Amino acid sequence: MANMADVLLDLRNVRAGYGDSVVLDDLSLEVKEGESLAVLGRNGMGKSTLFLTIMGFTRLTGGSVSWRGEDITRLASHRRARLGLGWVAQEREIFPSLSVEENLIVMARPGPWNLKSAFELFPRLAERRRAMGNQLSGGEQQMLAIARSLMINPSLLLLDEPLEGLAPIIVEELAASIGRMATEHGTTIVLIEQHADVALSLTRKAVVLERGAIVHRAASEDLLADSKTLDRYLGLKLEVI
Amino acid sequence: MLGSMAGILFDGFAYGMLLFLLSVGLSVTLGMMNFINLSHASFGMLGGYVTVTLMQQLGWPFLATLPAAFVISALVGMVMERFMFRRMYRATDLDQTLLTIGVVFMSIAGAAYIWGTVQQPVVMPDYLSGSFLVGGVNIARYRLFLIVVALVITLLMIGGLEWTRFGAQIRAAVDNQRMARGLGLDVDRTFSLTFSLGSGLAGLGGALAIAMVGLDPGFAFAYLIYVLIVVSVGGLASIWGSFVAASLLGICDMAGKYYVPQLGSFLIYLMMVGILMWRPVGLFGKR
Ligand SMILES: Nc1ncnc2c1ncn2[C@@H]1O[C@H](COP(=O)(O)OP(=O)(O)O)[C@@H](O)[C@H]1O
Ligand SMILES: [Mg+2]
Numbered sequence: 055m056a057n058m059a060d061v062l063l064d065l066r067n068v069r070a071g072y073g074d075s076v077v078l079d080d081l082s083l084e085v086k087e088g089e090s091l092a093v094l095g096r097n098g099m100g101k102s103t104l105f106l107t108i109m110g111f112t113r114l115t116g117g118s119v120s121w122r123g124e125d126i127t128r129l130a131s132h133r134r135a136r137l138g139l140g141w142v143a144q145e146r147e148i149f150p151s152l153s154v155e156e157n158l159i160v161m162a163r164p165g166p167w168n169l170k171s172a173f174e175l176f177p178r179l180a181e182r183r184r185a186m187g188n189q190l191s192g193g194e195q196q197m198l199a200i201a202r203s204l205m206i207n208p209s210l211l212l213l214d215e216p217l218e219g220l221a222p223i224i225v226e227e228l229a230a231s232i233g234r235m236a237t238e239h240g241t242t243i244v245l246i247e248q249h250a251d252v253a254l255s256l257t258r259k260a261v262v263l264e265r266g267a268i269v270h271r272a273a274s275e276d277l278l279a280d281s282k283t284l285d286r287y288l289g290l291k292l293e294v295i
Numbered sequence: 296m297l298g299s300m301a302g303i304l305f306d307g308f309a310y311g312m313l314l315f316l317l318s319v320g321l322s323v324t325l326g327m328m329n330f331i332n333l334s335h336a337s338f339g340m341l342g343g344y345v346t347v348t349l350m351q352q353l354g355w356p357f358l359a360t361l362p363a364a365f366v367i368s369a370l371v372g373m374v375m376e377r378f379m380f381r382r383m384y385r386a387t388d389l390d391q392t393l394l395t396i397g398v399v400f401m402s403i404a405g406a407a408y409i410w411g412t413v414q415q416p417v418v419m420p421d422y423l424s425g426s427f428l429v430g431g432v433n434i435a436r437y438r439l440f441l442i443v444v445a446l447v448i449t450l451l452m453i454g455g456l457e458w459t460r461f462g463a464q465i466r467a468a469v470d471n472q473r474m475a476r477g478l479g480l481d482v483d484r485t486f487s488l489t490f491s492l493g494s495g496l497a498g499l500g501g502a503l504a505i506a507m508v509g510l511d512p513g514f515a516f517a518y519l520i521y522v523l524i525v526v527s528v529g530g531l532a533s534i535w536g537s538f539v540a541a542s543l544l545g546i547c548d549m550a551g552k553y554y555v556p557q558l559g560s561f562l563i564y565l566m567m568v569g570i571l572m573w574r575p576v577g578l579f580g581k582r
Contacts, residue, residue, distance in 0.1 A: 109477050135479035147474040149467045151581075160463045161478035187470075206479055 060086045062122060062210050062242055063108065063139075069116030070107040076115070077103045078266040085210060090236045090243045092253040092274055094288060095263035101246045102144050104263065105212045109141050110134055136163075140208025144215050144246075146199040150188035154179055157187055157198055158205050165207025166239070172201040175231055193224040200228075204235070210242045211235070217249060225252070232256055250288055254278040262287045301432045303549050309438035311545025312445030313507060316500030317518055318525040319452070319537045320493015326532025327469045328384055328486055333395040335497055336518040337402035342368045342498025343510040344406060347415045357420055361502055368498020373491040380490075381483070399515050406512040415510040423506075437506055444503065448496070452534050465489055469532045524567050530580020539578055 063085040071077040077100045085091055093101050106112045108119065110131040118127045121137050135141070149157050158172055158179075173180035176197040182190065190198060196216055203211060216232065217225045233256050235241045247253035254260055254274040262270035262283075270283060277283060321335040342364035349355040349363055375398075383391050419437060426435040456462035467475045468482050476482050504510070504518075524544055529536030544563055551562030570578065 111473060111477070130481075131473075131476040132479050132481050135477055141477045143474060143477070147471050149470040149474070151466045151470055152463055156463045160460065160467050161475070161480055163479070202478065 062087050062089075064120045064123075065108070065117065066120075067117035068107060068114065068119065070103065070112045070114040072103075072112060076266070077112070078107060080117070081267060082117075083261065083268065085242060085244060087209070087242055088240055089259060090257040091245070092250075092257040092260040093244060093246045093263060094250050094253060094260060096288060099263045100266040101263055102214055103266070105141060105143075105214050105244075105246065108134075108212060109139060135161075135206060135208075138207075138209035140203040140206055140211040142199045142203045142211065142213045142216060144218070146195045148187040148190065148195050148198055148202075150186065152187050153183065154185050154187070154190070154194075154198055155183040157202050161202075162205040163207050167204040167207050169205075172205060175204075175234070176201055193220050193228075196220060196224075196228065197231075200231075204241075208241070210244065212244050212246075214246045215248060216245070217247060217252060225249075229256060250284060251278065299553075301430075303553055304546060305432060305434065306438060307546030307549035308542055309435075309441045309545070310507065310549055311542040312442050313500055313504050314518075314521050314525055314545055315445055315538055315541035316448065316503065317497050318500075318522040318529075318541060319534055320490075320496045321522055322526045322529060322537045323465070323469075323532055323534070324486070324490050324493050325526060327465065327489060330380060330384055331388055331391040331395065332380065333392060333519060333523075334398035334402065334515070335493070336522050337399055337515040338368045338372055338494040338497040339501030339504065339518060339522075340402060340406060340510070340512070340514040341371060342501035343415070343505050343514060344410055344501075345498065346502035346505060347410070347417060347510060350417060351415075357417070357423070361499060364502035365495040365499040368501070369491045369495030372494025372497075373487060376487055376490045381487075399519065402515050403512045406515075410512070412512055415505065417505050417510075419506050441503055441507070448499075449534065449538055456534060461485075461488075466532075524563065526577075528567055528570050528577055530577030532581075533577070533579035536577055536579030 061084055063083075065081060065083045068081045069076055069079050081104070093104065095101050103112060107114060110129060114127065118125055120126060121134070121139070126134055126137070149160070152160060155169070158169060162168070173183075178194060179197055179201055182194060187198070200213070200216060213232065217228055220228065229252055232243065232245070236243050236256065243257070245253050245257055254277055257274045260272055260274045260277045261268045264287060270277075270287060272280065272283070317336060317339045321332060324330060324332060345364040345367050346357070346360040349360040350357060355363075379394070383394055423437045423440055426433050428434070456465060464475070464480055464485055468480060468485050472482055501510075501514070504514075521544065525537055525540045528544070529538070529540030543566065547563050547566050548560065551558055551560065555562065574580075
C-alpha cells in the first residue's frame with residue numbers, strides 16, 4: 055500500500071480542455087515523491103494539455119487534482135506554483151524584456167536552487183547573464199526555461215519537450231543535466247518527450263497518451279525493451295541504443 | 296526669434312511633462328492587461344479637485360496637497376479596479392470602451408454636481424509664481440517646478456521598473472501573463488498595485504495641471520484625447536516612450552498654437568498620424 059503522504063500529485067478522472075472542446079477525458083495519474091515519469095504519445099494527443107491542466111490553465115469540467123492529499127482543483131495557477139509545482143512550457147516562454155539573470159530571479163523562492171547552483175548546472179547561462187531574453191539561441195532559451203523553473207525550488211518539475219529542436223550535442227548535455235536533477239538532487243520529474251529512447255532512459259516509469267487518455271503504463275526500462283508497444287502507440291522503431 | 300523658440304521649447308516641454316504624468320499609468324496598464332481604460336484622465340481630474348478642495352476648504356498649502364492628490368487617486372483607482380474593472384479584463388474591447396466611457400461621463404457629472412461647472416481658481420504660492428530671465432528666455436517658475444517634478448518621477452519609475460524585483464515582475468506580466476502566473480506571480484495583485492500607482496500619478500498630474508491649464512469638469516474628456524495620443528505614439532508599456540511622446544506632443548502643441556494659430560490643435564493630430572504611419576506600434580512599442 056502506498057503511503058498517502060508520498061503521493062505528490064494525484065489526478066482522478068480528469069476531464070479538461072479548451073472552451074467547449076474536451077481534450078483529456080477520464081484521465082487518472084499519480085506521481086509520487088522522488089519519482090520520475092515519462093509521458094509519451096504522438097503529436098496532438100494531449101500531453102501539453104495535461105501539464106496545462108495540472109497548472110490550472112485549461113477548463114476543467116470533471117474529476118479532481120490534488121497535491122499532497124489536498125484538493126487543488128479550483129486553486130489559482132500562481133498558488134499551485136507556490137505550493138511547489140514547477141512548469142517548463144513547450145514553447146519555453148522566456149520573458150523577452152528581462153535579462154537572463156532577471157528571468158531567473160524574478161520569481162525565485164528560497165531553497166537549494168539559487169543563481170549559483172543554476173549557473174553550475176548551465177554554465178552557458180552564466181556567460182549570458184546580461185543578455186536579454188530575446189537575444190538567446192534556442193538551446194540557451196531551453197536551459198533558461200528549465201533553470202527559471204528550478205529557481206522557484208519546485209517539489210515537482212513538469213518538463214514539456216525540453217529537447218525539442220535542439221542540436222544533438224546540446225540534447226546530450228541537457229539530457230545529462232535532467233538526469234542529474236532527478237538522481238543527484240532528488241527532484242521529482244514528469245517529462246514529456248518525443249525522443250522516447252531518451253525519455254525512457256532518464257525516467258523510472260512511463261505512461262502513453264492517446265487522444266487524451268492514458269492507454270499504457272509501464273516501467274520505463276520495460277517499455278524501452280517493448281518495441282511492439284512503442285511501435286503501436288508511437289509509430290517508431292527504436293534503434294538499439 | 297531664437298529667444299522665442301527657446302521659450303516655446305521650454306513651455307512645450309513643461310506642458311509635455313504634465314501630459315506625461317497624466318498618461319504614463321495608462322501606457323503601463325494597457326500594455327499589461329490589455330484593458331482599455333478611457334477613464335484614466337478622470338483620475339487626473341480627481342487629483343485636481345482634491346488639491347482645489349484641500350486648498351480652498353481646508354487652507355492646505357499647495358505642496359502639501361500634492362501627495363494627497365496622489366494617494367486619494369491611487370486609492371480610488373485601486374477600489375474601482377478591484378470591484379469594477381477587474382470583471383471586464385476578459386470582455387471585448389467594445390465592452391471595456393463602453394464601461395470606461397460611462398465612468399468618464401459619471402465623473403464629469405459628479406464633478407459638476409459637487410464642484411460646479413466653473414473653472415476652479417487656485418492661487419499658487421509666491422515661490423512658484425512669476426518668472427525670471429535666463430539668456431533672454433523667460434522661465435516661469437511654476438513650469439520649471441513641473442519639469443523638475445516630472446523628471447524626478449520619471450527617474451524613479453524607470454529605476455523602479457528596471458532595477459527592482461517588483462519592476463521585473465511587472466515586465467514579466469506584460470511580456471507573458473500565463474508564464475508569470477505559472478511561476479507563482481499573483482498577476483492580479485501586481486496589476487492592482489500597478490493600476491493604483493498609475494491612477495495616483497494621473498492624480499498628481501491633474502493636481503499639477505490646474506495652475507497651467509485650469510480645471511473644470513471638461514478635463515476628463517479634454518485630456519483623454521491627449522492621454523490616448525501619448526500612449527499610442529509612445530508605444531504600450533514603455534515609460535521612456537511615453538516620456539518622449541509627451542514631450543513631442545507638448546512642444547508641437549505649443550509651437551503650433553504660436554506659429555500657426557489658424558491650424559489650432561490640428562498640428563498634433565498630423566504629428567500623431569505621421570508617426571503612427573511610420574511606426575504603427577508607436578515610437579518605443581513592441582506590439
Ligand atoms: N489553446 C488551445 N485551444 C484549443 N485547442 C487546443 C489548444 N491547445 C491545444 N489544443 C488541442 O488539444 C489537442 C492536444 O494538444 P496538445 O496537448 O498540445 O498535444 P501534444 O502536446 O500531445 O502534442 C490538440 O488537438 C490541439 O489541437
Ligand atoms: Mg505538446
